[in-house]
Amino acid sequence: MGKRIGVILLLLLLAAVLCACDTAKEAVQASAAPDTPTPEPTATPVPTPTPEPTATPRIPRSNTSGKRLTEDEQPYQPTFISIENHRSARPQSGLMNADIVYEFLIEANYTRFIALFSDDRPCLAGPVRSTRYYLLDEVQEWDAMYGFQGYAQLSGKYRRKLRDYPNVVPGHTREFRRIHLGAKNVHSLYVYLADFITNNYGERSPERHDRFYFEEGIDYADGVSVQRVSLPFTKQAVIDYEYDAAENVFRRYQDGAVFEARIPDAEKEPAEYEIVPVTVKNLIVQFCEYGKVPGENQPGEGKGRRSVELTGCGECAFFIRGKYVKGTWTRETLDDYTRYCLEDGTLVTLEPGNTWIEVLPDNAAWSFAPANAEGAFVPAGAPDAADVQDEPEED
Template sequence: MADKQAPPEPEITPRWPLTGAVAGDELVERPAMSIKIENSEAARPQTGLQAADVVWEEMVEGGITRFNAVYHSDLPAQVGPVRSVRPMDAAISASYGGLLVASGGQAPFINGARDAGLQILTDDLGHGGFTRSSARLAPHNLYGTPSLFLDQADESHTEPPAEQLEFARRADGATAMSEGTPADEVTISFPSARPSWSWNAGDEVWERHESGEPATTEDAGRITAVNVVVLRVEISTTAYVDPSGANVPETILSGGGAAIVASGGHSIEVSWSKDDPSAPVVLTSADGESVDLAPGNTWIELVPTSGSSVAVS
């Protein structure tokens, strides 16, 4: 009688930690890189934004927004316009580790990010990889080369990021699709910004608009997302001011609150939590289960609980 053979070990498919997408042979051992990108009217269209695995939209002075774009699975040739660090960037980027790239920033904000374990690269500090474009006026003309930023990573900032958000193996396994309700539009109102997302069923992505106009990039066309995550957050007014004299607001990224997850033309109301600045955001459904996103890129909207609104239709 022939000996029974043990069943073969299941093959593990490599996936990118920040998107949940299949990586295959393309998986690269490199750190995550958070880059601050401007979102004023003078900064549009941006460059390199569509290549980010995760983009966080945060409110800054005057009620406008700015982006913290996190790159890992894909590196665009150029990104920009690059702008300065804000106090919440330490809590946004700490769980990814690696690099935080910006034009500069006030010393307490830079030090806070460094204390959170990030390596800081800024134009103001003389790091390489930055260039000024003659096609735009300062300060909206600073651009960066991600490959040159990665070349400057020190020995303690070379490890790939840990997995952050939870991802289903396939898009149809996302929690919003299996437990949520159909949705065509996610409309957000910051005090001085009006982004929205429309579901494109043909391409199976959410398309971004700025005040009703299609949002685009110079290098990759339309800005799209596989997942849109809205976190309702508290805002604190700091004692620091920008060059115009306006107080710098800080998004409080600790504790938790209400959230909305939109994937696959569906949305679901969930909750978010973040135990400490170095921990990732955790999304939890009403029944206490973890929320799975669809594999792909994610935009996280940090929408204040006061003076802002979110509508899903």
């Protein structure tokens, strides 16, 4: 009996010890620090890219006048006309309707215009006269149609075969008429321009190129304000321009007088016209190398034909909104077109309107007077009578 009781007590003691151990173990586990969860890595924020500023699209404009284009514009059909500048041929018709007018020195002390018409087509342009090889070189870069009367064929590197220029139309088509507006017969050939373009242009569509840009109110803060500009092609052929700040135009003078042009009335006979002073919105002076064609390259003539280099590069003077800005011109080949640039190499920006490009000898002693110059403007006088000669009937 006593032995059984001892066994029971031993078992109870053992159970108590085991229970105490389990309780202590649970207490230790309960008091242990809980596991700290491992934090997820924080994603590095990706910066939102700043959008590039969108370039303001250029307004669709005429590449000849800067006029804003609309969907109903007439087709782009640039057309040149060779226009006389002998004193007996003035005032000429159509010059104030041309988008661009180039002026070149030809023989002796004469200059000649090639007027580019695109946005406006006056009913009449002229007097129409002959071309020169370098006038053809200028027309070529525009891929334009060209009307003229007469051409002296040279040889060697000065030779230009008219059959190689499919867009030239010598003045014997029905759109050319003799109209005597007080001038002698040699200065009486005019062209009915709208008919000339309609009847001869065909389906061609020349490509447009930016030789310069246009923008209303363009201002060159670093430019020099000018009052007048004097451009001597020769000592006897001096062209003057005076800036009219009120109208924002340059007024042209030649032979000591205001240079004028006829604006024919399209609804009336050619003899009815308005005579107005020639004004220019943008004036570009393009300095080029002039020379003389050797005698052996102008057989049987001896008329002192000139040469002009229109490829390569050279200096320019831009006169825009009464400011003079320096620049350059470049044209790699005759198949290329001329780019007129500022000194930083960007295309010059002109004021919308007409542009006259004076292709001046690069050794000409040209000058300008600043806007604050003292003294009244006195244009160069007329040449002496001995220096004035009539041009021959045929060139």
